[in-house]
Amino acid sequence: MTQLMTEDGIRCDGRRVDELRNISIKVGVLKNADGSAYIEFGKNKILAGIFGPRDVHPKHMANQDTGILRCRYHMSPFSVTERKNPAPSRREIEISKVIKEALQPALILKDFPRTVIDVFVEVLQADGGSRCAALDAAAVALADAGIPMRDLVSACAAGKVADRIVLDVNNEEDQEGQADMPVAMMPNVGKITLMQLDGILTPEEYKTCLQTAIGGCKRVYEIQRKALMEKYFQNGEQ
Amino acid sequence: MTQLMTEDGIRCDGRRVDELRNISIKVGVLKNADGSAYIEFGKNKILAGIFGPRDVHPKHMANQDTGILRCRYHMSPFSVTERKNPAPSRREIEISKVIKEALQPALILKDFPRTVIDVFVEVLQADGGSRCAALDAAAVALADAGIPMRDLVSACAAGKVADRIVLDVNNEEDQEGQADMPVAMMPNVGKITLMQLDGILTPEEYKTCLQTAIGGCKRVYEIQRKALMEKYFQNGEQ
């Protein structure tokens, strides 16, 4: 059992309770995808690629009245400690669904009837908070694909470790901590579009944890914005 | 090894050789299904639900000249002693087929071209004779769905236990007895629409066993009829 926090409130990876892990985002990293991004979020290494809006296959899945959004969250076999079977697990299927539902409010699918937007996320290396990091990359990749969006989607978890509410739960804290609460939001619209909780929180802690996560999302948003700016403006493109 | 019969011809569950287990049937138990029935047949607890005639999906399975009948016999994971994997077993697929073929002669599918009638049977608790009980419920559910039928289909097994031909084989008798013969018939038309046999019978016993099963079917028919009458006439409905 790792000691998760020192008496001085320093966490097992050296961070303070309100500190994010290192985050870096690169935009437009894949040649074939219509949009893409690569994120390193702590030890998470995640790619997101977008195709669409494009024709739906199989055709009977197309909707005359609106575009549809599909999402696959997938982990490479080498991404976790014990080799992962490449077939999608129930966990991956659930995360694909909540990521899809977290992105959907930011899109204007009605404008693209009969089409699909495909979001493919590949976790090359997983650490705590991979679904949040995946979402952060996917949102940036959607923007990179030129798809009109109401807002970005920014995600970050908070949690409870050694009886304290902490920002951005890492792998050890996720395994042995007391609670993990991944949150995604549209930072300008002010809407929470993903929220899950595993662990035990008092009602007071619940509110604090949510606010802490939101604070994290806002800092992630700045990093996402900067990454997009770097590609589209500093390089003189667009 | 259970003793399956006393010297006085009393079976392990206290019945005489020509005695049915307790049977009760309730009609119209499911809100969403077009027709439904719930049967308790000994310790069997089985639901049947009907949808249709309705459009066929996938479309290429539709037949221009006739309606089609589909049947799924399925056991809940908790229905048997050792937890059952929820995926359909080969046994369930075979029983689905013989149930379908036992019901089909009672239906006038030619009158509903391009449509499907779906029969879904769920075994919540299984005892000996679950396929017969499932058929009894399914036939009543088809009637409850208002689907025109040439006749009901009534099913009951007979078998050989402790060297005697017995009616309505229970679980212990099925496991350790000498023969099990499930039979279904259209009682008014007088046609046998399901028949299987596992075990060893002399030609004479074969005839006796068949007649015993038919006797059982006829008694089941009265119970089915009463259940339908109760719903449609005693309650003043229709």
Add this chain to the structure above:
Amino acid sequence: MTQLMTEDGIRCDGRRVDELRNISIKVGVLKNADGSAYIEFGKNKILAGIFGPRDVHPKHMANQDTGILRCRYHMSPFSVTERKNPAPSRREIEISKVIKEALQPALILKDFPRTVIDVFVEVLQADGGSRCAALDAAAVALADAGIPMRDLVSACAAGKVADRIVLDVNNEEDQEGQADMPVAMMPNVGKITLMQLDGILTPEEYKTCLQTAIGGCKRVYEIQRKALMEKYFQNGEQ
């Protein structure tokens, strides 16, 4: 460990280095198939059956501009020493693909747009070189189906055993030898349409091995030709 070759250059099954195993081919052995052949090649016992050109199911796989070729190489569960699971293995899927690509150059698929030619190969008993034997049977079966062909396809392996290049590697030589090189060719056109290699060859040995295999293909071709002649001319048919 078997001794694979005597000092006199005699192989474990009594053959010389340049000797084929016994090969016999029968044409038109299946009643329902449009064309068929049965080959015994050493201890290999393989059936090939052809259907087509015929409509494609599912329809969306059809190609407006050309016919398509499909191939299934499959092993019966009893065909190998340890019982084989009947579901197709990755090895069978790969062999199906290379067989398809070996036959395709001999066919004029453009002449049959929107159709499919199905080649079904069943290995009833497997010995070394089953993919070559399967190809030999499949090519003859295609001819038997009356499908226009640029040339037959004839296949035979060569390899390296006990430091010598040998023709037509058998099972023991495949398991314990130094190299196995299956080759298929259109003997009159002079084109190699299948080639694989597992094992270690010097560049010189590589050339010798290839020439040895080609020599084998040509002798197989004569046997294929004779088998077709026997069916179509000696019996006075056609």
Add this chain to the structure above:
Amino acid sequence: MGSVILDQLKRDRILDLLKEGKRVDGRALEEQRQLSIETGVIPKANGSARVKLANTEVITGVKIQPDKPFPDLGDKGILICTAEILPLADPNVEPGPPTEDVIELARVVDRGIRETEMIDLHQLVLKENKSVIGLFIDSSIINADGNLFDACSYASVAAILSCTVPKYEIKDEAPVLVEGVTSKAPVQTLPVSVTMARIGDYIVVDPTTEEEACMDSRITITTNSEGNICALQKGGSNGFTVDQLVRCSEIALSVGTKIRKRLEQLMQDGKE
């Protein structure tokens, strides 16, 4: 299709009612439907329950049998919750492998029981790292009319409470059933999930299929006996404001308390 127009009309009607504080079926916004819980309905299972939330109806059975522990979890028994929407429960459900909706459903039910630590899994170890007791909690939905989350959750909890756990001993490295000795499941707390839908600016508890069809988003919050929040899942293709999320947690606690009283009764009396 025209279904888009119809859907919009239905949503308008539901929203109009909500403005007046009403719902289509006459309930208040934070009112659950009529809940019935019956245990022991599948005598051959080790535990079972039938739960109805008005027309939503589910049967859950618990099977208990020795198993190997998961790697790295050798000091814990096994707990697995599954769910199936039977095709007779819903005209839109087809037989086949579980859809993403059903996988989410089962995992949310599972986490509600797991994260509250309802069962002390350490008590289910026969021999560390080698042999443990497994609880398989399978829910068969037999009529679907919305809020399958809570129906399956209550049925799973009630089925566990009704469990008779057989005793196993290790003999010759293998677990052997000890006939005639049973115990209750080692229950530590009572998880209660409360599912809410947001429709426009309104939060409604225990949505029906009709309400789910036009909701903006969904949330399921599970609380424990100590009044803590232990598991949460947001669903649906839109979001919540922070205020709404705080409000939802308060509703989950207050509605949960009522349900928990009924489950406590069940635990003490063996029946309601």
Add this chain to the structure above:
Amino acid sequence: MGSVILDQLKRDRILDLLKEGKRVDGRALEEQRQLSIETGVIPKANGSARVKLANTEVITGVKIQPDKPFPDLGDKGILICTAEILPLADPNVEPGPPTEDVIELARVVDRGIRETEMIDLHQLVLKENKSVIGLFIDSSIINADGNLFDACSYASVAAILSCTVPKYEIKDEAPVLVEGVTSKAPVQTLPVSVTMARIGDYIVVDPTTEEEACMDSRITITTNSEGNICALQKGGSNGFTVDQLVRCSEIALSVGTKIRKRLEQLMQDGKE
């Protein structure tokens, strides 16, 4: 399509012939097609047979290998029959997982051998509850022209009769092959299935694909060497009268007796 009209015309023609006691291929109603049985066709298998019923042709191989017994059946060896209609056997068959028809076929063949207790499975135990011998009896249909049931059943029985069972011993808890020692399979009786089709009021034995396409219903009855009826399966989308079922059992016994003589010959001589 027009196939409905064509099917009806074919049925009319078949029925017209049946009224005169004739069948399309010239057989009497209770006459089987030409049956050939050849064993040892797959030398690498432990047993094998090729059976032809005129154009219906099947090859069955038996593989024998040590295995773990089924739970609760620790005092019995394993016997599993499977069947596959190879896609080269029939233009309507597609590669893929077994259809319900093929699953029924395999299970009927399996039950015919299992329920007659053809093989004394108790003799296939190496160490009770731990290690037994398994017989895997796999049938590959290479040309399908009706009555796959009997073709697979005869081929499976003949393949078992031709078996060379290797000897295994338990060493260090694991089964080890004893080289050079083999025995026959422990056969107790000879199951023979007879499949009949009802077309109108007529019962025909060993139906062809053409007859199956227009039959009302089907029945397969398996009898043993003692003249008992041991397994039965009704198929097809219509039924039988009781009289017809009794008549079918009589036919199964009389036709079965002829087939059994040929199998007995095979058992004694190792070949026909």
Add this chain to the structure above:
Amino acid sequence: MGSVILDQLKRDRILDLLKEGKRVDGRALEEQRQLSIETGVIPKANGSARVKLANTEVITGVKIQPDKPFPDLGDKGILICTAEILPLADPNVEPGPPTEDVIELARVVDRGIRETEMIDLHQLVLKENKSVIGLFIDSSIINADGNLFDACSYASVAAILSCTVPKYEIKDEAPVLVEGVTSKAPVQTLPVSVTMARIGDYIVVDPTTEEEACMDSRITITTNSEGNICALQKGGSNGFTVDQLVRCSEIALSVGTKIRKRLEQLMQDGKE
């Protein structure tokens, strides 16, 4: 569609260029694209590499863990190569079970490493017939622009070279990790695959997607450090002349030598 006409036009253009000894992207016929190899890109894996062949990009990770040996191969460790074309790598790829193309890809990569005997599998045995070390070498293709064979092959070899193999010991019949002790993988030779396409009478090395779309046939030849030819796979729906096959082997050796030098550097320095 019109795609047939377009494809033909593209082929004509490519052939016209080839007649002048040129390719669309300006390369010589026997010239590979810009190759970059980076190792250690997935620190949590035991070994890893990212390889780019211009726009074709793959990440390979190696996982090492104890396993049971294959039956009859009890004196060898386990080596398994897989590949997946991620759906984000190619607009035409859909999620789902591996297609025949991907299965062939993985098997060709696997055989290149296996048949050259790159790794001495005998050194990966913990207890003969009972427990061995397994190397799982999984390639995720993240951008597909032709010649996935060589990209996956180089990435797999580089990932193996970068491996840190943990030490396991057998205690109480089970493998136990020995903390803090690691070694390099027991590498015996360096396999290098070279993939060529035939377009008309021309052989081009390292084809792009565009070239693959109009090629006649394909060949992948793997050589080892000693200058031998160790694995070969012909693909595509046409063939080769014998002269072409000999020429291809010469190209494979000469191009392979250049690549091998880079891999040797990697092996010695731990990086390029």
